[in-house]
């Protein structure tokens with residue numbers, strides 16, 4: 062069954078973004094102008110109500126929704142749909158005054174004062190009740206509005222709370238997880254160390270900044286609990302919305318690789334994945350191509366949470382932000398490049414924060430489509446208008462998806478465990494950067510990669526890379542072993558399989574839980590190099606990779622040695638191995654080398670798997686979306702030179718003309734080539 066576009070009523074991509082008419086209710090002239098200018102900019106969606114609680118309910122129990130109804134009606138009459146947020150991302154003053162338990166307690170044990178946003182206690186029964194009430198009112202009043210497309214739950218849920226209610230909930234969560242058996246917890250967390258044994262679940266505190274921080278299992282479980290509790294809070298909102306409007310989809314906007322929450326757990330309760338993308342485009346420490354490739358990685362993380370359908374780019378800035386270390390404006394054309402990249406990676410929407418700049422407060426200088434100048438002929442307005450026109454030309458792309466045949470394993474639990482582990486070097490652990498580096502290497506070869514958990518169904522993938530998979534979930538080893546036996550090409554690296562899901566080390570050899578049999582090696586030592594230390598590994602054909610940061614020494618059991626170390630006391634010992642296992646192969650790379658260098662091995666694996674690489678000109682990023690209606694190849698020139706791509710044929714959607722032969726792309730330009738071919 063082919064999938065549909067996320068929002069068929071819109072007839073193509075959603076284009077629009079956060080809109081705060083409640084800040085302008087005393088300026089009907091401006092609200093009129095907004096509608097006129099939205100139409101000019103090809104805007105067909107507005108996200109309303111993200112922070113509207115104090116206008117909806119200025120006093121407890123007194124609700125004012127007429128302005129919203131008027132707004133949604135007018136937008137709809139003008140062809141603009143609404144994404145409606147629940148307002149739980151920021152609280153009115155009366156609420157905190159009446160229910161102080163809604164205000165979060167920090168890691169230092171201090172309760173916050175009223176103010177700012179994204180800082181509620183997730184447990185507070187009083188807050189949950191207030192949120193349920195307003196959500197129900199919104200759903201009952203607007204749930205059947207013909208312009209309403211989607212619920213947007215809260216805003217960028219994040220952070221953690223250490224209040225007494227949360228502490229108690231944590232203890233209850235632990236008691237349930239460890240079967241009300243404190244001995245089981247003591248074992249799992251190795252608490253005899255430093256005399257930290259607990260007698261009762263009520264003795265356990267979360268890792269306060271001046272409290273217990275030395276139990277790795279506790280630290281990890283606190284993060285899992287925070288995700289669980291935040292998801293529970295979110296699910297309570299969703300429950301109310303679904304009770305009233307069972308058929309309306311629900312999303313919650315994610316923040317890139319936000320470390321505080323395991324988004325994959327939250328994703329299970331959402332109908333659509335959406336995220337907010339604010340890359341530091343134009344920075345002075347990497348090329349545009351690199352920054353773009355990182356964003357592409359982030360898109361892949363999001364896409365891979367629900368690969369069967371498109372995702373949403375919920376927020377991006379049309380101009381600049383006000384919170385980067387340096388708030389550089391996007392150069393001409395760059396916003397278009399980034400917006401079309403989102404589409405290339407599988408988004409059915411290009412949305413912004415924000416439609417119009419506010420006059421005051423924290424975000425008064427944050428970029429928007431409409432500036433304080435208030436005109437529709439600014440550079441940024443015109444660029445947005447152009448993107449809107451482009452999206453209309455490529456409407457057929459919506460509903461298609463990206464079909465990656467390779468995957469990178471990336472786990473939040475593993476991330477947390479690596480961040481917390483007292484080993485290696487704090488300066489060079491770099492788990493996320495290591496993953497991204499590998500993703501980028503595949504991108505440069507024109508090979509699409511999903512980013513999935515180690516427990517994912519790996520059967521859609523023919524090549525899987527598992528960098529630094531330090532912590533193994535219960536099912537990971539079994540999953541990887543059966544993947545390889547069934548013909549998969551798998552590569553793992555140093556620092557794999559040291560601990561179980563509670564961060565207890567495996568005994569009898571790393572990688573543990575049966576993985577040393579899969580790879581045919583045991584890692585005996587791991588050496589952390591100083592930043593200027595170097596080693597190298599050499600292959601039989603003379604290929605040499607430079608080693609930095611980490612190098613494991615291996616006991617080779619029954620694997621083939623492909624490369625050995627060149628230097629130091631482990632010179633001549635195995636560094637890269639392969640073991641054929643069933644119909645597949647398990648590679649182990651025992652040291653940190655750049656993904657660029659490792660590409661020679663990636664190419665071998667890809668060839669073995671029958672996946673073609675693409676010879677892309679420098680700077681060009683390539684993605685393919687496909688579905689029943691056809692296949693759409695996106696070429697994005699993120700480089701500084703004109704690029705010529707050979708042997709391209711199909712219809713160039715943005716230029717509405719046929720291409721057959723060489724495709725020329727100026728820097729910053731994009732081509733989307735449609736072919737009839739189905740997948």
Ligand code: GAL
Nearest residue numbers: 216217337339376382414427
């Ligand atoms: C997002 C947030 C928006 C706005 C934006 C500014 O993280 O959801 O409300 O603050 O950042 O870049």
